[in-house]
Amino acid sequence: MDNDLQTYKQISMADDGKEFDIKKIKSIIEGLLFASGEPLSIEDISDILQIEKFEVKKILDEMIVDFDRELRGIQIICFNDKYQMGTRPEHIEYIRKLLNPQSKQSLSRAALETIAIIAYKQPVTRQSIDSIRGVKSDRVIRNLIEKRLVTDVGRLDAPGKPILLGTTEEFLKYFGLKDLSELPKVEDLEI
Amino acid sequence: MDNDLQTYKQISMADDGKEFDIKKIKSIIEGLLFASGEPLSIEDISDILQIEKFEVKKILDEMIVDFDRELRGIQIICFNDKYQMGTRPEHIEYIRKLLNPQSKQSLSRAALETIAIIAYKQPVTRQSIDSIRGVKSDRVIRNLIEKRLVTDVGRLDAPGKPILLGTTEEFLKYFGLKDLSELPKVEDLEI
Amino acid sequence: MDYQVRISNFEGPFDLLFHLIEKSEMNIYDIPIAEITNQYLEYIYDIGNLDLDNASEFIVMAATLLEIKSKMLLPKDPSSKDEASSDLDDPRAELVQKLIEYKKYKDISMILKPMEEKRINVVYKNAEIIDDVKEDKLLLNITLEDIKEAFNEIAKRRAEEKSINEGLEQELMQEEFTVDDKIDDIREFVRCNKNTVFSELITGSKNKFEIIITFLAMLELIRLREITVYQNSIYGDIIINQC
Numbered sequence: 001m002d003n004d005l006q007t008y009k010q011i012s013m014a015d016d017g018k019e020f021d022i023k024k025i026k027s028i029i030e031g032l033l034f035a036s037g038e039p040l041s042i043e044d045i046s047d048i049l050q051i052e053k054f055e056v057k058k059i060l061d062e063m064i065v066d067f068d069r070e071l072r073g074i075q076i077i078c079f080n081d082k083y084q085m086g087t088r089p090e091h092i093e094y095i096r097k098l099l100n101p102q103s104k105q106s107l108s109r110a111a112l113e114t115i116a117i118i119a120y121k122q123p124v125t126r127q128s129i130d131s132i133r134g135v136k137s138d139r140v141i142r143n144l145i146e147k148r149l150v151t152d153v154g155r156l157d158a159p160g161k162p163i164l165l166g167t168t169e170e171f172l173k174y175f176g177l178k179d180l181s182e183l184p185k186v187e188d189l190e191i
Numbered sequence: 192m193d194n195d196l197q198t199y200k201q202i203s204m205a206d207d208g209k210e211f212d213i214k215k216i217k218s219i220i221e222g223l224l225f226a227s228g229e230p231l232s233i234e235d236i237s238d239i240l241q242i243e244k245f246e247v248k249k250i251l252d253e254m255i256v257d258f259d260r261e262l263r264g265i266q267i268i269c270f271n272d273k274y275q276m277g278t279r280p281e282h283i284e285y286i287r288k289l290l291n292p293q294s295k296q297s298l299s300r301a302a303l304e305t306i307a308i309i310a311y312k313q314p315v316t317r318q319s320i321d322s323i324r325g326v327k328s329d330r331v332i333r334n335l336i337e338k339r340l341v342t343d344v345g346r347l348d349a350p351g352k353p354i355l356l357g358t359t360e361e362f363l364k365y366f367g368l369k370d371l372s373e374l375p376k377v378e379d380l381e382i
Numbered sequence: 383m384d385y386q387v388r389i390s391n392f393e394g395p396f397d398l399l400f401h402l403i404e405k406s407e408m409n410i411y412d413i414p415i416a417e418i419t420n421q422y423l424e425y426i427y428d429i430g431n432l433d434l435d436n437a438s439e440f441i442v443m444a445a446t447l448l449e450i451k452s453k454m455l456l457p458k459d460p461s462s463k464d465e466a467s468s469d470l471d472d473p474r475a476e477l478v479q480k481l482i483e484y485k486k487y488k489d490i491s492m493i494l495k496p497m498e499e500k501r502i503n504v505v506y507k508n509a510e511i512i513d514d515v516k517e518d519k520l521l522l523n524i525t526l527e528d529i530k531e532a533f534n535e536i537a538k539r540r541a542e543e544k545s546i547n548e549g550l551e552q553e554l555m556q557e558e559f560t561v562d563d564k565i566d567d568i569r570e571f572v573r574c575n576k577n578t579v580f581s582e583l584i585t586g587s588k589n590k591f592e593i594i595i596t597f598l599a600m601l602e603l604i605r606l607r608e609i610t611v612y613q614n615s616i617y618g619d620i621i622i623n624q625c
Contacts, residue, residue, distance in 0.1 A: 023262055028285050030264025031278040034225075035286045035505045037576060048288045071214055073221025074265075087222040087510065094219050095226045097239045099510065110563075112524065116532035132536060135560045139567070175526050184530040188537040228509040268504065280503035290576055295502050301393050303491035303498075311490065323483055326394035326439045339607075366497040375493045377486060 025049060026063055029056075039082035057081075114140045115149060119171070120186060123153050123164035141165065149174070216240065217254055220247075230273035230364075248272075270363035271370060298338075305331045306340060310362070310374055314344050314355035332356065340365055389425050395443030396484040398425060403481075410481060413474055415454055419447040450474055508573055508624060559592050564599035572609060572624045580611075580620035 028049065033040060042060070046053045060083050064076045074085050087095050114137050117129050129137045144150040153166035172179065219240065224231060233251070237244045251274050255267045265276050278286055298306065305328050308320050320328045335341040344357035363370065392398040402421045403410055426444050453473035572578050580600065584593045600622070603609045611620050 027262050027264040027279070028282050031282040031286060031505075032264070032289055034265050034276070034507055035278050036289055037507050040289075044289070048285050071218050073218040073223070074225050085225070087226050088218070091219050091222040094239050095222060095510075098223050098227055098231075098235070112528060112532045113536060116529045117536065119529055120533050132540065135563060139563065177526075184526055186530055186533050186537065188534075188541065225507075226510040228507045266504070268501075275506060277504035277506045280500050283503035283505070286505050290505065297495075297498055297502055300491065303494055304393060304487055307487040307490040307494060311487070323480075323487060324394055325396040325443065325480070325484060365501055366494055367501045368497075375490060377490070 022059065025051065025059055026066070029059065029063065033076065033083060033085045037085075039079070039084040041082050045083075110135075110137065110140045111143060115144060115167070115171075118144075118150055118165050119167050119180070119183060122166035122180075123156075124166075125156055125162040125164060127162060129165075213250065216242065216250055217257070220250065220254065224267065224274060224276045228276075230270070230275040232273050236274075268364070268367065269369050270367075271360045273360075275364075299331070301328070301331045302335060306335055306358070306362070309335075309341055309356050310358050310371070311377065313357035314347075315357075316347055316353040316355060318353060320356075389440065395440050396481060397488070398422065398440070399443070399481060400485060400488070410478060413478065415447065415451050415474060419444075419451050422447055446477065450477060559595045561595055561599045561602060564596050565602055568596070568599055568603055568622075569608065572622055578622040580622065583622075 029045060032045060032048065042053050042056050045051075045060070046056045049056070051059075060076070060078070064078060066072075067075050073088060073091060075088050077084055077086055110133075113133055114129060117132055118124055121128065121132075126137065126141060129141070141150065145152075148168055148170045150165055150171070151168045152163050154164045155161045156164055167180070171177075177183065220236060223236060223239065233244050233247050236242075236251070237247045240247065251267070251269070255269060258266055264279060264282060266279050268275050268277055301324075304324060305320060308323050309315055312319065312323075317328065317332060320332070332341065336343075338361075339359055340362045341356055342359050343354050345355045346352040347355055358371070362368075368374065389398065392401065399418065399422065402408075402418055402425075403413065406417070406421070408414060408418065423444060426440055450473045568583060571583060575582075580597075583600070584596050587593045587596065600609070600611065600620075604611060607625055610623050610625055612623075613620055
């Protein structure tokens with residue numbers, strides 16, 4: 001540790017005039033990108049470090065190359081003049097193993113209820129789902145649509161022409177159903 | 192880029208027998224620690240990489256040193272056989288400029304005294320703490336429990352079954368200790 | 383004294399005693415008890431500045447000091463003249479032992495302080511989220527049976543609700559927002575936004591009720607220790623941080 005600090009200081013000292021040396025700047029930028037999580041613009045970093053924008057850009061572009069050359073597990077990606085840290089695509093299978101357990105809680109209770117209602121009562125409006133569940137289901141429905149388990153299947157001929165929702169082919173495929181008639185029988189469809 | 196991948200492969204190839212070479216493992220672990228954000232246990236990493244735990248530990252401890260030596264803007268901290276990435280304390284002024292100036296409040300003198308007693312004498316009752324400090328420590332202890340640095344670890348088999356207090360994993364992290372054996376040695380104190 | 387050292391600056395009677403011992407460069411193993419008692423009592427006059435809890439501890443110590451002082455004045459028992467027992471007979475022995483024990487932890491706390499400072503300035507990050515539609519784990523572990531069960535439960539619940547509500551004349555206002563949903567919303571929001579303020583959470587709120595529900599959800603997340611909140615000033619915006 002002490003040894004490291006020594007090196008740190010020496011580099012700092014060797015640098016006459018400038019407040020920072022390049023290695024230290026890179027180190028700080030790495031910390032900023034890490035802590036931010038979100039994309040940082042060159043302006044952001046320039047403001048924080050009080051370094052000219054063109055210089056910040058030069059350093060960031062160097063860092064991208066550094067990270068790649070050193071086979072780092074983190075990469076810096078640049079888009080729209082913004083920079084962000086991320087994992088490497090070639091490591092995705094490991095990252096998935098790590099992060100997936102979290103989403104393993106799978107369907108939240110809300111999502112399970114919502115898809116059950118849609119599966120058995122399709123085509124069904126959002127309003128009906130809300131009324132059956134007693135709570136707004138907008139977010140859950142959006143999620144199910146994103147995951148392609150549920151889709152818009154038409155419009156109800158009623159004031160406001162509300163969208164009707166139904167399950168997708170993906171839904172059938174996932175559960176190995178030929179068609180909806182193969183859904184397990186439920187006791188009471190009159191809800 | 193292509194060039195880098197080339198190097199990557201060569202290293203992989205050079206390594207006969209083992210599925211991974213050490214540089215690649217470090218790279219993947221770096222990605223895992225980054226993606227997780229939270230502390231990862233040796234077991235977690237061992238499971239994901241299918242590498243023996245002792246080897247994972249060795250590599251992680253090496254990585255801590257690597258990160259320090261290379262003056263990286265990210266450090267790897269270790270507590271209770273868990274590893275987590277964080278920024279460097281010496282960069283805090285820049286990180287503060289970026290994120291909300293949420294300056295964490297440090298512990299009061301009373302709290303430090305109290306936690307010192309708990310750390311060295313655990314499991315310990317409130318009464319013992321009061322008697323060593325010469326003052327009631329109820330409020331301080333409540334505060335330490337709220338900060339999750341201290342927890343109830345059982346009850347003393349004595350009249351009134353007083354609660355026994357001990358330090359938490361958070362305590363280790365808070366003071367930068369790998370485990371309790373790293374606490375400063377009392378014998379080294381000059382009294 | 384040029385500047386007044388107040389009694390409230392001390393963590394307790396031991397802390398004060400140590401201050402006196404160090405200030406007067408006394409030998410802890412041979413404390414001039416009369417002198418330290420006098421000095422201690424001088425500080426105690428300031429006791430009005432202490433809350434009652436702490437004050438009592440200081441007063442008890444004053445009594446202890448006076449007791450030791452009086453014992454020291456008593457002639458020694460001539461029957462126990464040998465050296466070995468003299469230490470044990472010293473009325474100060476117990477106090478000295480306690481002081482040394484206390485000093486040990488006081489010193490440790492001074493070592494812990496810089497360790498704390500180092501770590502308190504480390505910033506961590508949140509977990510990454512992988513959004514992957516193809517490798518979709520949304521339905522993991524969910525079987526058709528689960529879906530059927532969920533539906534049956536809803537049906538049962540609905541039937542019960544109907545029978546309860548039948549006697550009620552007034553139409554119940556439908557719950558538009560729930561604390562649970564708001565909790566999910568806030569979780570998502572703080573995960574995506576490092577610097578969240580409460581006013582951001584309620585922009586777009588439809589009515590007071592929704593704002594209240596959002597507030598309740600925030601309180602619940604504080605209770606669950608998922609977030610912490612603070613204000614920079616009274617009536618300032620509530621700043622929310624993920625734990």
